[in-house]
Amino acid sequence: MNMKREALIALILMSLFLINFVSADIFLVSQPKEVYNYGDYLEVILGSDGSDGKTTIDLVCGQGSMNIYSQYLHLETEIPITFPFSSNFLKGLTGECYLSMDFEGNIKKSSTFLITNKMNVDVKFNREDFFTNENISFTGTASKANKQPVNGAAKINVNKIDLESIVPVEDGKFSGYILFPEDTKSGEYNMEVYVYETKDDQTTNFDNKTFSLTVLQMPTSLEISSLDGVDPGSEMTYSAMLYDQAHDSMEGFPVAINIYDVNSQIIKSILPKTGESSKLIIPKNAPYGQWNMTAESEKIAVNKVFYVRENKEAEFEITNRTLIIRNxxxxxxxxxxxxxxxxxxxIQHLNLSTAGSLLLELSAPDGIYDVEVNDGDVKANAKVSLTGNAVDVRSPYDNSALGFMSKGFFAWVFVFIVLGVFIFIFVMKVYKKKSVLFFDGSLPKKKEEGKGGVVKLSSPTGPGTPYNKHQIEYVSSEALPSLVLDGEKQDSSVITLKVRNYEQLKSNRSNAASAIEEAVKEISENRGKIYRKDDSIVGIFAPVITKKFDNEVSAVKVAKKISELLNEHNKRYAHKIDFGIGVNNCHIIASKDRGKLLFTPVNNSISGVRTIADLAKNDFLLGEAIHKKLGAKVKTAPHSHKGLKTYAVLDIVERKTDDAFIRGFLDRNKEYKDNRPRFQK
Incomplete structure (x- = not known):
């Protein structure tokens, strides 16, 4: 009986123990958040039914697990648990995680959550390409994965040029600017933006973004490349190069280049590209001294001085029995x-001024001779047929005193004879005229009916007129600069046609050359003489040739016609003629020899006309001297170029003076109109 009672008591106690064990439980009153960043705190409440027992909680992530709580519970029903997710605590655990709870072998899991050290960063720059002298400003936002704003710092780094800038990040916002060094090379650069948070000197959360920016080329300098000294008659190669902030070349940019001579006269203006080479032919007679070359591109202007050396050179031309020496x-x-x-x-000792020339006559006993001229640098030779008594070289204007006297004597005799004949004819005409003092009262006879009023004029050359078959008039269109000793000082009208692209047209062999020749014919067809030199053609209207003293209007008309012909060519053809025409009056010492005009300029007056031609752009301009003489015969518009006055012709006033004179005469003498007698009784 006692044994049954003891067994029953034991069974009851065991049942009570089993009931208590089965009912013991733990759970989470609040589940973890969905996302945690490093530096956050895990805060949960562990619930229990009050049972006693040992409880452990493990943090389980993909990379591993770690125990974060271990405690023996005794009658507790709610236990708050807080854990810091610091770098030291987590030791690198990140990713999808959960809490594993163990109470006396009873295991439960929490909901999963994310632990991360990442954040979301967005950065905006004010521009993606820039010059090195411009600030690059930026603004950015940064938030952690848990949607909380970042409080930390942002480091901007350009590794290629070792450039770094650090700005604070407050409440998830940051801004600043960076400035590249001025000599940074152009090209693309990667800019890294590193945003981070720290706690206890440990980096908790961070993000790294890379952006691409472009540094542009900024022109900083312009350099002219050319020789420092050139010889006249040679070709000079020159170019201009633009450089950026790193002194890297910038090719293909337009650059304006102007070249000036020692007198600051512009010689050439072109617009090539940077890096392109151009060439300039320095004429043999280019003025020596310091020339200047200017270049401008991208608002940068520079100049370079180069030196044109002296050139003492002559040109020898042996023609028939004449040697022409030109400086x-x-x-x-x-x-x-x-x-x-x-x-x-x-041996001849010469001293020719710049652009001067000398004409020498060669003579020798009749025969054909090898003639050679040599100054040590230049040599010319030719086979020439010569005549004379002895070998001699002299100027055709060199005469002995006797020759001069004899020539002067006969010249004066001729002048007096012409003057006497003129006076005799004038007196006879006056004598034969009817005078009012000898009027006899008779009336002029009326014209007979049916008869016209035609007066028959006879040619002065009749059967009785003597004719000298040996009298020959030499005709030539050439004007030759020479030292004229026995000529006359005459005020002459001079035209200078300057063809600026003469060398180019000559090398292209275009039809422009024939167009120029056709235009120049206007000079000779209007009784002018032509002198050619390099790229210039000079037409001279001297009284000794034209037989009149007022040649100004003729010169202006010829210049206008030449300008019209050349501009007409430019409209029709691809090879354009770049020309300018100057017209002015000049004093020359002139004489006529075998149809040619020999002349010596006075005070470089003809070179002044060339200066006017340089100023004209595919047109013609008048100088001040001829403008004064023309007066109201032309309508002009004044211009001024560095103190030099020129005039553009607007219109040529055509006045028919002969018609006006006849009409005035008839108006003053009405008796010729109505056939009434001049005097009546």
């Missing part, structure tokens, strides 16, 4: 030349 250099030609005729050598 083609840029300084006076004061050299000794050797002239060899056959086996005989003559």
């Amino acid at each position: 083609v250099g840029n300084v006076p030609y004061d050299k000794i030349i050797q002239i060899t005729i056959g086996n005989t050598t003559k």
